[in-house]
Amino acid sequence: MADLFDKFQPLIDQYEALRGSGLRDPFHLQMDEIKSPTRAVVNGREIILVGTYNYMGMTFDPDVIAAGKKALEEFGSGTTGSRVLNGTYQGHAECEAALREFYAMDHAMVFSTGYQANLGLMSVMAGRGEYIVLDADSHASIYDGCAMGNADIVRFRHNSVSDLEKRLNRLPAEAGKLVVLEGVYSMVGDIAPLKEMVAVAKAAGAMIVVDEAHAMGFFGENGRGVFEAAGVEDDVDFVVGTFSKSVGTVGGFVVSNHPKFDILRLVTRPYVYTASLPPAVVACAATSIRKLMSAHHKRAHLWQASRKMHADLRGAGFELGTAEAESAIIAVKMPDQQTSAAMWTALIEEGVYVNMVPPQATPGFNLLRCSLCAEHSNEDVAEIVARFVRAGQAVGLPVSA
Template sequence: MTDLLSKFDPLIAEHAGLLSAGIRDPFGIVMDKVLSPTEAIIKGQHTILLGTYNYMGMTFDPDVVAAGQAAIRDYGAGTTGSRVLNGTYQTHKECEEALKDFYGMSHAMVFSTGYQANLGMVSTLAGKGDFIILDADSHASIYDGCKMSNADIVRFRHNDAADLEKRLKRLPPEAGKLVVLEGVYSMLGDIAPLPELVAIAKAHGAMLLVDEAHGMGFFGPNGRGVYEEQGVADDVDFVVGTFSKSVGTVGGFCVSNHPKFEILRLVCRPYTFTASLPPAVVASAATSIRKLMTAHDKRARLWEATRRLHGGLKARGFKLATETPESAIVSVLMPDQETTALMWSTLIELGVYVNMSRPPATPAGVFLLRCSICALHSDAQIDTVLGKFEQAAQMANLALHEPA
């Protein structure tokens, strides 16, 4: 009998090698107790959370928690059905209404996860004979949607408008085309030059889908994302997002003004054939989304904390993925996997949780310690983190650069 898991033997050996070297498992962290959006107990130790994507700190918001508690009391623990059967409760409709109000769009569709939102939209919008043109650094959910679509896939170099134009020019003018972009790219924390990319896509007759998973809540005057911040809202056909970042729950969504949008509920397989979110989750999400509409002070605080961390790491000689803080993701470049794992393990022992990122999640040859800032991180917490990074670098013999 052929062992179907044998193809993973190199990864099994690599993972075992890390653990045998005395490094904590970076992909098996257990939160013993979560104290707040910025603190937890991990293996009995008080830990600052700097890798949770809890950008706006909504997970413990009293109104959000109360909405979830009321919904579980009134509607029960789950729906046991998909949205097109018995899985649409009043809470789901209220959540979609909140999304329409937040984004100023006429249609909203909630998925059970952010992954499914991209999987469903990309695979349903483009089909056999169409083309999907996507940034090479796109999220795995976008790539998986491409595979499921049966469309022809065309990749262009990351954030490279000239390369996008070159590839679009090669495609048949009459063919259906979907250009998929992200407002914020989650590995490096860099943002897309949307005005250039959108103008090129529109000039070649393509429809636009922008994933704002990491931009919702704090980019743009209404917190809608990078596409709003950069002034291209009128040219974007579909916006996809998630509840697991700024909203603080779980789930995904797509919003649009397209007049035929509602048919997607019947033809989008990851929506039609998945049990809907529990009432408590969508009730919490709806309350959080409505509070994000007026969270101006939190947005300002998030950017302030981001600048403090980015500037502090840079001043201490760490090499960062972006020259300036482009988003609430601050990625620290590492020279190799071994140093990355050692730095990550040392930081967790020192009471700081960040994300360890490596290929294939990152571009080839790129190793990162990825930090995501929360609006509720205090100056004292950021300063503590900066000191721990410096201490970890010394313990891991990481050579730091002379600040410019």
């Protein structure tokens, strides 16, 4: 009898080899204490967090915490129901109101996770005889949402305006089309050329979704994302986002100006058939979103810190995923998985946590991924770079201070 786990054997072998190498397991690190958005305790030692996506440092904001405590006391620990049944509380409505104000859009719909927001939207927006056109490097949640639906899926080369245009021009002119883009791509932190891509999509008669999960909070004058910074707010039909990055809690959302948007509440399965977020979570999210509207100083500092760290790591000899800092994500390329794991372990020993990206997420190359926080000081950035250099030298990389 065939073992249904046999198809995973190559990955199992790879993982077992990593665990048997004597290096730390990068995928099961336990954080025993979280002291701030930038500090944690692991095995009794304090480490600097440089891989949490906590871009704006809102997880310990006193107003956010106070709102969560108040909601927990007044509304209990959970809703025990879907948004379309008993799971819409005052806090869920308030959270959607905060999103409408933040994005200056007419409609907002909160999901239990960002993953479910993409899963829900992609699975229902296009059906048989219609097309979803997406970047080849799209997030897994986008691909999974497409797999749930019945539309034909067309991929174009990552960030290639010309390939997007070519593939759109091959589709029937009368067919419904949805173009899916991301403001910031999370593997290497590069941004999409949204101005050009949106123009191409509109010329082909397509509707447009932009996932701003990794851009909300610090791109654009109001922190709305790359689509705001690119000046295409009036041409984007849907914006998808998450609360688990800059907002500092958990959940997902879709915002839009489309007049028929609310029908999605009845046809989107990951919304209809999932318990809604706990009252404390939506209270935290609403408070955080409203504070992000005026977080101009945080945005400015995060950009300054990201550019500084990117330049200093490049200057030390590290190979990075982008030529310059395009976002708060800084991807450090490694020559192979063994070196990647060794470097990750050396960084933990130096007191720095980054993400070692699982090999299946980045076919063809190995990455250590950093994400800076607005709460990282200039001194933190200098210390992180110094520890990177020491760790790199310890594993034999050609780097120097």
